Amino acid sequence: GQQVMQIxxxxxxxxxxxxxxxxxxxxxxxxxxxxxxxxxxxPVFLIQLVKSGEVKKQKRLTFQFGEAKKNSSLxxxxxxxxxxxxxxxxxxxxxxxxxxxxSGTRLSIRP
Amino acid sequence: xxxVSQTPxxxxxQMGNDKSIKCEQxxxxxxxxxxxxxSKKFLKIMFSYNNKELIINETVPNRFSPKSPxxxxxxxxxxxxxxxxxxxxxxASSPRGAVSTDTQYFGPGTRLTVx
Numbered sequence: 612g613q614q615v616m617q618i619x620x621x622x623x624x625x626x627x628x629x630x631x632x633x634x635x636x637x638x639x640x641x642x643x644x645x646x647x648x649x650x651x652x653x654p655v656f657l658i659q660l661v662k663s664g665e666v667k668k669q670k671r672l673t674f675q676f677g678e679a680k681k682n683s684s685l686x687x688x689x690x691x692x693x694x695x696x697x698x699x700x701x702x703x704x705x706x707x708x709x710x711x712x713x714s715g716t717r718l719s720i721r722p
Numbered sequence: 723x724x725x726v727s728q729t730p731x732x733x734x735x736q737m738g739n740d741k742s743i744k745c746e747q748x749x750x751x752x753x754x755x756x757x758x759x760x761s762k763k764f765l766k767i768m769f770s771y772n773n774k775e776l777i778i779n780e781t782v783p784n785r786f787s788p789k790s791p792x793x794x795x796x797x798x799x800x801x802x803x804x805x806x807x808x809x810x811x812x813x814a815s816s817p818r819g820a821v822s823t824d825t826q827y828f829g830p831g832t833r834l835t836v837x
Contacts, residue, residue, distance in 0.1 A: 642823060653812060653828040654765065661823075697763055703823065709778055710826070712765040 615702040617713030625721050630687040632716035634700035641705040643683045645674060648715070649696040657685075692720050725749050726829035728813050734835045735803055742799045743832045745813030752819055753777075754796040755826065756788060757812040765812070771796055772819045803836045810834070 617634045624630055642661040646654040658667055660676035667674045673686045687694055700713040726747045735741055756768040770778035771790040785801040810831045816824035
């Protein structure tokens with residue numbers, strides 16, 4: 612079946628360092644969404660990418676969708692303690708009626 | 723007002739029991755879902771309903787039975803609970819039936835512990 616691989620599984624950074632998580636699919640995606648789940652919380656939608664090569668920014672967060680629409684990344688510049696949580700990509704395939712969540716990257720930060 | 727609400731928040735029960743989790747959304751959305759998140763944080767879709775009609779039924783044991791009395795409610799009943807059912811169950815909703823392009827709004831989750 613369709614799968615989306617997300618790496619790394621964990622990332623522990625010093626506050627102020629940058630952070631990146633990647634999602635990769637073996638088949639072309641219709642679109643990709645990103646969600647953030649704080650510890651003890653529920654996933655919250657961050658953004659959706661639809662176009663090939665699309666780049667979107669939200670303050671310190673930069674989201675990219677690959678040219679081939681098979682991969683995506685989320686980059687956080689100068690992490691802050693409020694960035695702690697698990698970041699999930701959620702891949703949509705035109706042939707499917709659902710989105711498939713990546714395994715998530717858990718970000719922890721040393722103050 | 724909470725957009726997607728679930729009850730109970732915590733559920734601790736013995737193996738073999740039957741339990742239900744309830745979900746309600748006040749967003750006017752057409753589609754609702756149940757997801758299971760295990761201890762490793764994997765988030766897997768279980769069921770999806772669009773306007774009370776079942777549209778996604780993943781490979782889930784038939785001990786799990788969803789019910790949607792109306793498009794604002796989606797309940798999950800679990801029979802003969804097993805240890806492996808311990809997880810956080812999230813309800814979610816999305817505006818339309820075109821699932822793959824819609825944002826999903828998650829409820830706060832129900833942490834189920836089976837002893």
